[in-house]
Amino acid sequence: MARCPHTAPNPDPVTSIVDVVSPEFTAHPQPVFVRVLEQFRVAKTIAIGSPILSRYEDVVWALRHPEIFSSEMHVLIGLGTERPMIPQQIDPPAQTRFRKILDLRFSRARVLEIEPEVRRHANELIDAFVGRGECEFDHAFAIPLPCRAFLGFMGLPQEDLDLFLELKNGIIRPPVNPLDLEAAKAYRTKTAKRIYAYFEQLIEERAARPRDDMMTYFTQVELDGRTLERTEILDICFLFLLGGLDTVTATLGCSVAYLAAHPEQRQSLVQEPALIPAAVEELLRWETPVMLIPRLTTQEVTVGDVTIPAGELVNLLVGAADIDEAEFKDALRVDFSRERNRHIAFGAGPHRCLGSHLARMELRVALEEWHHRIPEYAIAPGATPRVSPGIREVMHLPLVWPVGGAA
Amino acid sequence: MKVRVDGTKCEGHGRCYDLAPEMYGEDERGHCRVKHEHVPEGLEAQARLGAENCPEDAIEIDED
Numbered sequence: 001m002a003r004c005p006h007t008a009p010n011p012d013p014v015t016s017i018v019d020v021v022s023p024e025f026t027a028h029p030q031p032v033f034v035r036v037l038e039q040f041r042v043a044k045t046i047a048i049g050s051p052i053l054s055r056y057e058d059v060v061w062a063l064r065h066p067e068i069f070s071s072e073m074h075v076l077i078g079l080g081t082e083r084p085m086i087p088q089q090i091d092p093p094a095q096t097r098f099r100k101i102l103d104l105r106f107s108r109a110r111v112l113e114i115e116p117e118v119r120r121h122a123n124e125l126i127d128a129f130v131g132r133g134e135c136e137f138d139h140a141f142a143i144p145l146p147c148r149a150f151l152g153f154m155g156l157p158q159e160d161l162d163l164f165l166e167l168k169n170g171i172i173r174p175p176v177n178p179l180d181l182e183a184a185k186a187y188r189t190k191t192a193k194r195i196y197a198y199f200e201q202l203i204e205e206r207a208a209r210p211r212d213d214m215m216t217y218f219t220q221v222e223l224d225g226r227t228l229e230r231t232e233i234l235d236i237c238f239l240f241l242l243g244g245l246d247t248v249t250a251t252l253g254c255s256v257a258y259l260a261a262h263p264e265q266r267q268s269l270v271q272e273p274a275l276i277p278a279a280v281e282e283l284l285r286w287e288t289p290v291m292l293i294p295r296l297t298t299q300e301v302t303v304g305d306v307t308i309p310a311g312e313l314v315n316l317l318v319g320a321a322d323i324d325e326a327e328f329k330d331a332l333r334v335d336f337s338r339e340r341n342r343h344i345a346f347g348a349g350p351h352r353c354l355g356s357h358l359a360r361m362e363l364r365v366a367l368e369e370w371h372h373r374i375p376e377y378a379i380a381p382g383a384t385p386r387v388s389p390g391i392r393e394v395m396h397l398p399l400v401w402p403v404g405g406a407a
Numbered sequence: 408m409k410v411r412v413d414g415t416k417c418e419g420h421g422r423c424y425d426l427a428p429e430m431y432g433e434d435e436r437g438h439c440r441v442k443h444e445h446v447p448e449g450l451e452a453q454a455r456l457g458a459e460n461c462p463e464d465a466i467e468i469d470e471d
Binding site for chain 2: 060064100103104106107108109277339340341342343344346348349350352356357360
């Protein structure tokens with residue numbers, strides 16, 4: 001049996017206070033996180049009563065121990081995939097071998113190669129609405145920018161943008177009654193087949209006519225002295241489609257919604273753009289758009305005085321960990337000059353987000369270009385940003401800014 | 408002052424080489440590569456900044 005080495009007590013392990021899908025919570029989860037951190041070592045979700053770890057040191061410990069907290073749970077997660085997504089839903093040592101060949105393509109150096117292209121995409125999107133003095137940020141900017149960046153990074157045609165968004169949404173937010181789980185499952189399974197077919201065709205094309213791009217790399221790279229199986233390439237591509245778009249969209253929305261509501265801090269970025277990289281990190285910490293990471297216990301594990309059985313779904317509340325006073329000085333203050341910021345918005349341990357360097361570059365470039373072109377903006381009078389459950393996408397974020405003589 | 412990175416702990420977050428580029432670089436996978444095992448005079452603050460921002464506690468600093 002495993003035991004967490006940290007000794008903090010758990011005052012009341014049985015009370016349940018976290019309703020992870022309520023709209024109040026997803027819009028402003030921080031007050032709930034504070035309550036969880038203050039009251040529990042191991043809390044529980046309201047819906048299914050599965051345990052929640054929220055303290056920074058506990059969450060990091062769990063993330064660094066995949067042999068206890070496994071990611072091999074694709075059936076339970078139920079995204080319509082026929083196999084685990086690679087490398088997210090497999091554990092070391094197999095996961096480590098895939099990461100070695102994938103990390104090479106996702107290093108900071110690789111990512112910086114497409115920075116000028118991403119900057120151009122950001123400006124083209126802004127060109128389309130800047131003169132109007134208003135936009136709905138999610139649809140006008142936060143959704144298309146990461147998708148364009150991703151298509152470019154993969155070497156795929158920009159014309160596929162709408163198709164990509166449709167396929168991604170078909171898995172993440174199937175257009176059926178949310179209470180009809182069977183319909184959602186059927187829609188996901190149908191969409192997954194289309195995703196496999198799309199990438200399968202690309203594999204064949206690149207195998208026949210190699211190019212200098214990611215898909216060609218997958219058809220040629222060797223792992224343990226052999227080329228990748230066709231299914232392995234599909235399982236990697238599936239993850240890229242799901243992981244590469246929504247997460248950056250959500251972070252852009254959360255970050256700009258925050259800045260729109262905090263004019264002084266927004267102004268500081270306009271006057272001193274060199275602050276933007278630190279602001280990206282601090283907003284990742286404060287907002288942590290992927291606020292919850294699920295794991296499955298492989299064995300009985302004791303955290304504090306709570307014993308979690310083997311085979312249990314455990315919720316790692318990274319959003320709470322990122323505002324834990326035990327790790328972050330003045331944790332509830334959003335401070336762009338924070339010197340020490342070991343946030344885990346990209347996770348930690350061997351499953352650290354593969355796309356974190358790409359995401360950081362996209363976020364930095366987006367905030368730089370946005371504040372250069374649209375320095376003064378606010379949430380439209382009377383509007384309330386709406387934030388989705390799960391990954392915290394700000395699905396409705398109407399912004400306004402002065403145009404023409406008003407500026 | 409000496410610095411070393413524990414390659415078994417580093418997961419390639421890249422905070423060290425983002426924040427302290429004169430002290431830390433990246434290998435081809437994006438994992439940390441310490442540029443100066445013995446910290447040159449004037450780079451002590453950079454060395455500490457990189458270590459303090461590592462989410463994996465992978466960078467060890469020997470202040471002697």
